[in-house]
Each structure stands twice: as structure tokens, then as C-alpha cells.
Amino acid sequence: MPDRVLITGGAGFIGSHLCARFLDEGCEVICIDNLSTGNLANISRFFSDRRFSFVKYNVTQYLHVDGEVDLILHFASPASPTDYLEMPIQTLKVGSLGTHKALGLAKSKKARFLLASTSEIYGDPLVHPQKESYFGNVNPVGLRGVYDEAKRFAEALVMAYHRNHGIHTHIARIFNTYGPFMRMDDGRVLPNFITQALRGEPLTVYGDGTQTRSFCYIDDLVEGLYRLCQSDYAYPVNIGNPEEITIIDLAREIISRTGSRSEIEFRELPAGDPLVRRPDITVATNLLNWIPAVGRQMGLNRTLEYFEQHIDDVTNN
Numbered sequence: 001m002p003d004r005v006l007i008t009g010g011a012g013f014i015g016s017h018l019c020a021r022f023l024d025e026g027c028e029v030i031c032i033d034n035l036s037t038g039n040l041a042n043i044s045r046f047f048s049d050r051r052f053s054f055v056k057y058n059v060t061q062y063l064h065v066d067g068e069v070d071l072i073l074h075f076a077s078p079a080s081p082t083d084y085l086e087m088p089i090q091t092l093k094v095g096s097l098g099t100h101k102a103l104g105l106a107k108s109k110k111a112r113f114l115l116a117s118t119s120e121i122y123g124d125p126l127v128h129p130q131k132e133s134y135f136g137n138v139n140p141v142g143l144r145g146v147y148d149e150a151k152r153f154a155e156a157l158v159m160a161y162h163r164n165h166g167i168h169t170h171i172a173r174i175f176n177t178y179g180p181f182m183r184m185d186d187g188r189v190l191p192n193f194i195t196q197a198l199r200g201e202p203l204t205v206y207g208d209g210t211q212t213r214s215f216c217y218i219d220d221l222v223e224g225l226y227r228l229c230q231s232d233y234a235y236p237v238n239i240g241n242p243e244e245i246t247i248i249d250l251a252r253e254i255i256s257r258t259g260s261r262s263e264i265e266f267r268e269l270p271a272g273d274p275l276v277r278r279p280d281i282t283v284a285t286n287l288l289n290w291i292p293a294v295g296r297q298m299g300l301n302r303t304l305e306y307f308e309q310h311i312d313d314v315t316n317n
């Protein structure tokens with residue numbers, strides 16, 4: 001069990017859940033975030049805990065932390081397509097320079113390191129479901145290239161630090177994740193559909209809605225990450241829920257779950273939008289004895305409850 005954990009991007013959706021988990025496990029948590037997409041409201045409940053500290057900082061700059069650090073979780077990055085298309089250069093910088101700085105700190109502190117990588121490594125996949133051994137189908141000069149290539153570079157850098165400096169490193173390829181503390185206006189499909197349904201506005205389905213995604217509830221993801229950073233495995237591990245659904249079926253499911261009178265409105269499919277996505281989680285299951293425990297019905301209920309409570313928060317952005 002690490003004593004002192006540093007989480008970059010700790011004020012984001014996944015980062016804030018990781019802060020909660022490591023505080024619950026009795027660790028001291030240092031959260032670093034420049035709040036470009038993170039939000040203090042996600043972590044304000046930890047401020048009274050003296051084991052928690054927050055530093056507003058951009059991790060593409062030289063990182064200095066006093067004292068020992070046992071584990072670094074590198075989660076800083078815009079992660080929704082809307083965000084990284086609005087911040088393409090920041091996305092490339094945090095994935096490359098930010099990962100370099102975070103690894104440099106891990107090396108100097110002799111800390112373990114976990115990289116938040118992504119299913120976007122696989123691009124618009126030609127292999128389905130996606131196994132870690134698939135090298136992917138990414139267009140480096142496409143719009144999504146800023147995120148995909150930054151994360152691919154980050155994976156390469158992590159492996160180089162592992163091989164050359166002997167650091168204990170981990171690479172989690174995170175698939176679509178959802179749950180409380182997601183930013184309502186982050187442009188992703190679930191926050192969009194849920195807020196649209198709750199407001200009685202049309203649900204915006206991009207393309208014909210036959211593209212698929214597989215959605216993992218946040219608690220399952222956090223459990224998988226927690227187990228991964230206690231393993232000795234340095235190669236990439238898919239963490240996600242293999243339950244796959246088309247986007248049009250997801251829209252119908254949310255309309256019926258919320259009892260909304262919203263209709264479905266079709267919009268143009270964004271360039272480079274992957275047609276299918278579903279993790280093969282054999283590696284995670286064998287290595288970590290992990291499988292997702294929360295089905296979509298329960299996960300959506302918990303998420304809806306959060307969104308209903310926060311839909312009127314003007315500050316939730």
C-alpha cells in the first residue's frame with residue numbers, strides 16, 4: 001500500500017474518484033490539476049481532510065514535490081473529443097511533455113507510475129473486440145490524432161522509462177467510462193444524452209447511430225486501476241466494460257429510463273469517429289482477477305441521480 005500518492009488531473013472526473021479511493025485506503029493524496037477541464041467542485045469534499053492537498057499547476061512545466069512520493073497516477077489531459085479538439089496543442093503537450101515531467105518525478109522519487117492511456121490507442125479499429133496486442137488504426141494527422149498520438153507517445157515514453165530506468169510502471173487503456181462527477185457539458189455522449197433528456201431537448205445522435213461503444217461504470221474502473229497499480233505488470237491493460245451498445249440504442253434507453261418526451265435528432269458524424277469499440281478484458285481478468293460488477297442499468301441509475309441533482313448548477317463546468 002503506498003503512503004503518499006500524487007494524482008495529476010486529480011480534479012477531473014476519473015482523477016477525483018481516484019483521490020477518494022486512495023484517501024479511503026488511508027493514503028496521503030496530492031492532487032495536481034490546472035483546472036482546464038477539471039473542477040474544484042469535484043474535490044471540495046476532501047479539503048477538510050489534512051491528508052489531502054491540492055496544487056493548481058500545469059504538469060507540462062517542471063514538477064517539484066517536497067518529500068517522498070510512492071505512487072504517481074498520471075491522469076492530466078483533456079479527454080473528451082470536444083475538449084481535445086478545442087485544446088489540440090495543450091492535449092499534445094500534456095500527453096508528451098506532461099508525461100515526461102511526471103515520469104521524471106517518478107524516477108527521482110523512486111515511485112511507481114501509472115499512465116492513464118486510452119482505447120483511442122486503437123483508433124478506428126479494424127480488429128474487434130480490441131486486444132492489447134492490436135497496434136491500432138490511427139490517423140496521425142486526423143483531428144483525433146492530437147489525443148491518440150499524444151497517448152501513443154506517452155505509452156512509448158513510459159516503456160522507455162521502465163526499460164531504461166527500471167521504474168515500476170503501468171499502462172491502463174481506459175475505455176468509455178461514466179458516472180457521477182462527469183462534467184455535464186464535456187460533450188461526451190452520456191452527459192449530452194442525459195442532460196438533453198432531462199431538459200426535454202432532442203437527443204443528438206451523430207451519424208446514423210449504428211456506431212458502438214462499451215460503457216464502464218466509474219467504480220469498476222477505479223477498482224481495476226487500483227489492482228493494476230499493485231501488480232508487477234508493465235505492459236498495457238485494457239480496463240473497460242465489454243457490454244457493447246449502439247449509440248441509437250443508448251439514446252432510446254436514456255429516453256425510456258428518464259421517462260423523457262425528447263425525440264432523437266440526427267447530426268453529422270464527426271470525422272474520425274470510431275465505428276466500433278469494445279475491450280477484450282482477458283488480460284485484466286487473468287492478471288488482476290477483475291471484471292466489471294456494475295451493469296448499465298445500475299450504473300445509469302446512479303449517474304442519473306447525480307445529474308438530476310446537478311443539472312441546474314451553473315458552476316458545474
Ligand code: UDP
Binds near residue numbers: 081189206
Ligand atoms: N455521440 C452522439 N451524440 C452526442 C455525442 C456523441 O451520437 O451528442 C456519439 C459520437 O459520435 C461517438 C459516441 O457517441 O460515436 C461516443 O462519443 P463520445 O464523445 O462520448 O466519446 P468517444 O467514444 O467518441 O471518444
